[in-house]
Amino acid sequence: MKTPSNPSILRKAGFSLSLLILLLASCLPAAPTESVITGNPGDVLYQENFANNTSGWDRVLNDGGIMDYDSGGYRILVRGAKMNFWSTPPGMFGDVRIEADVTKLNGPDENRAGLLCRYQNGNHYFFIISNDGFYAIGKFTNGQAILIGQEAMVASDAVRAEGVNRLRADCIGNTLTFYVNDTLVASTVDGDFTAGGVGVLAGAFDEPGVDVLFQNFVVRQP
Numbered sequence: 001m002k003t004p005s006n007p008s009i010l011r012k013a014g015f016s017l018s019l020l021i022l023l024l025a026s027c028l029p030a031a032p033t034e035s036v037i038t039g040n041p042g043d044v045l046y047q048e049n050f051a052n053n054t055s056g057w058d059r060v061l062n063d064g065g066i067m068d069y070d071s072g073g074y075r076i077l078v079r080g081a082k083m084n085f086w087s088t089p090p091g092m093f094g095d096v097r098i099e100a101d102v103t104k105l106n107g108p109d110e111n112r113a114g115l116l117c118r119y120q121n122g123n124h125y126f127f128i129i130s131n132d133g134f135y136a137i138g139k140f141t142n143g144q145a146i147l148i149g150q151e152a153m154v155a156s157d158a159v160r161a162e163g164v165n166r167l168r169a170d171c172i173g174n175t176l177t178f179y180v181n182d183t184l185v186a187s188t189v190d191g192d193f194t195a196g197g198v199g200v201l202a203g204a205f206d207e208p209g210v211d212v213l214f215q216n217f218v219v220r221q222p
Contacts, residue, residue, distance in 0.1 A: 036094045036195050039221040046091055046198070046219040050074050058087040073215040075105070076113075076202035084112065084203030088119050094195045097220045098169045102200075104131050106211040109161060112203035113212045117171040119197035125190070126201060127169040127178045133159045135185050137178050141192060148176065149188030158183035172222045 037045050048055060053069040060067040066077040067087055076085050102113045114128030122140065125148075129135045134153035139146055147153075158180040159165060168179035174191035177184065198219050204210040 086201035088199035
């Protein structure tokens with residue numbers, strides 16, 4: 001486990017506000033106002049293969065980075081240090097099981113990439129990995145990022161340094177569960193958010209140039 005005793009680790013342990021609010025302005029969609037999408041257990045509520053570049057994900061290109069459809073996936077390139085980008089497609093969901101593949105294309109192994117659920121007005125839960133072998137569950141609430149059930153990002157052999165990492169985030173009631181490559185890495189409890197958007201995120205710590213590709217994004221009814 002990365003602990004605050006090592007100053008170089010504070011970047012992951014603290015998850016300071018500056019890591020999360022330096023966003024592309026166009027990455028902040030309006031809060032969902034539509035009805036919550038539900039179904040029977042196992043039903044696919046939303047599926048995205050990123051073949052259609054008009055399906056509703058952000059398309060951004062500026063000095064801060066890129067978020068766009070690319071090579072049958074959704075690419076996020078973070079050009080600046082201590083920045084975090086995310087994108088949420090249309091739709092409002094309650095209890096969900098979110099799955100996606102993420103591949104590091106370039107940049108540092110000390111990065112962030114993951115899934116988010118219950119996004120409203122900037123608030124959400126996040127489930128992230130870094131390619132140097134760490135994971136975390138947390139929430140962004142009222143302008144502050146907080147890890148849930150852990151004080152720092154935690155090491156796990158389930159996270160692959162190279163190739164594809166299969167991520168799964170279960171947001172069911174007040175229970176948040178994270179799987180990496182079919183391995184359960186964490187489960188915790190928080191009841192602040194009950195419904196909202198789903199999406200993906202990527203970010204950089206001190207070294208810029210994080211470049212990842214998301215594919216096979218699926219949302220199911222648990």
